[in-house]
Structures are given as C-alpha cells and as structure tokens.
Amino acid sequence: MKFRYGARDIITLLVSKSAVERKMEIKTTHFKHCDVVKVTGRVDSATSPHLSEEFAKINDEGRFKIVVDCTGVEFISSAGLRVLISTLKNCRRYNRGDLVLAGMPENIHSVFDLAGFTSIFKIYNDVVSAVGSF
C-alpha cells in the first residue's frame, strides 16, 4: 500500500497488491460545502477498510456532507455496501449531513437495486448535480 500526498487538501490513497489485481484508488477533494470522494476500481473485502478509513477521516474533521463519485467503480461487494450504509447513517445523524452517490455505472446500480439501497441513497447522474444538492 502506498500513500501519496499531493495538494494540501487532496489525498490519494492507492491500494495496489499485484499486477493481476485491479487496484482501488481513492481521491478526496475538499470543497467549501462538501467533500467529493472519487473511488476507482474494486471495492471488496480487501479494499473496503481503506474506504472506511477515508470516510472516518472526513467525519473526524467534522465534515458530514459527502459526494461519492462512482464513475470509476468497477466492482462493489456487500463489504463495500456496508461501508457506505454505515457512513450514510453517521452523516445523517442529527441532520448534520448526507452521503450521496454520483455517476454510478449500470452494473453497480443493479447491485444497489438488488440490495434495496436505491431507495435509501440519493443518486445523481453526475458529480456536478450531486455537489449542487448540498
């Protein structure tokens, strides 16, 4: 696992295990009203703890308005769904914020639909619309 720090408010977490494995990459951008977390690659039992850590870090800074950019998500398992639902509950507590999803690929959307998550999460077609919702 490598941690690469670019601009002060942008943190890129790169999880790369081997050539055959597809990595998960997390890139967080802090805006005035919300944080955009761009997730790329596989969100499974191996990588979801890193996503959980990233959300916890944002929440620990007192920030509870999160947009998850799903455009680059190739795969998500129930482990990834658990992280999202747990963070969603935390963000909505005391009406202090929300976690919304943007740019979800069709196959990922079908997993959310099957799990009954499409009625719980606010899902936007693109990041701009999602950011604008806050």
Place this chain on the structure above:
Amino acid sequence: MSTRIFPGRYESLAEIAEFVRLEAKEAELSFKEIFELETAVDEAVSNIIEHAYGGEGIGDITCTATRVEDGIQIILEDHGQPFDPSCVPVPDINAHLKNRKNHGLGYFLMCELMDDVKFEFSNNFNKLTLFKQHM
C-alpha cells in the same frame, strides 16, 4: 474444467475474480452475467474467509470452474467450519435506514444472483457449488 488453489486471504479476491471472469468468458456468459457471477463468488469467498476460517491466512480455498452446456459451475472448497445457511437471516431490503443491519447482505446477494447454490459438508470439508446459466 480448471482448478486453482488460492490462499484464504482477502487479497485473493481480485485474483479469484480474474480467474472466474476468464472462465465465464469462455463459457460465453454475457457481461452482466459475468458481473453477477463475480459478485456471487466474491461474497462466497469472503464468507469462507470470515466465517468458515474465522479470519485471513488460516487455510486455502480451492476454486474449480467447469463449463457446462447451458452455463458455468463454480465449486469452492475449504477446510473451515461448516456454514449453515439456514442460520443466516434474510435481510429486509425495504427496511427504513435506521432499521437496516450492516451485515447479512452477502449471502442474500449470492443466492439472488445465482441460478443454483448448493452447500455440502463432510468431515472438516466444505463444498459450495454455484451455477450460473447463460441466456
């Protein structure tokens, strides 16, 4: 028929997915069917590591892919504790957020996405057979 043995670690999930994808392509499953199979296998393997072995690095998982006339069969074998599917509560996917459980979705997804799921147990040996039919 192709068989590979993977270490019972979450790091193996991506490699197992790659193996299953390649076999499913050979079996002429559609992109959607391959994705569903990959999801089900991921959930099954995660369950084996978490529940049968009780953690990572305890034992191996043998994965056998067999192309059949109307689809593909994936067999996962481990030497962990037997898994009783009847003990898994069915998640309420229509529940309000506050009543949503954070666990229990994996087995549900696996069964929903596969055309057949069969568990077999013998002495310290578990066998899970997943079947996905192609359209």
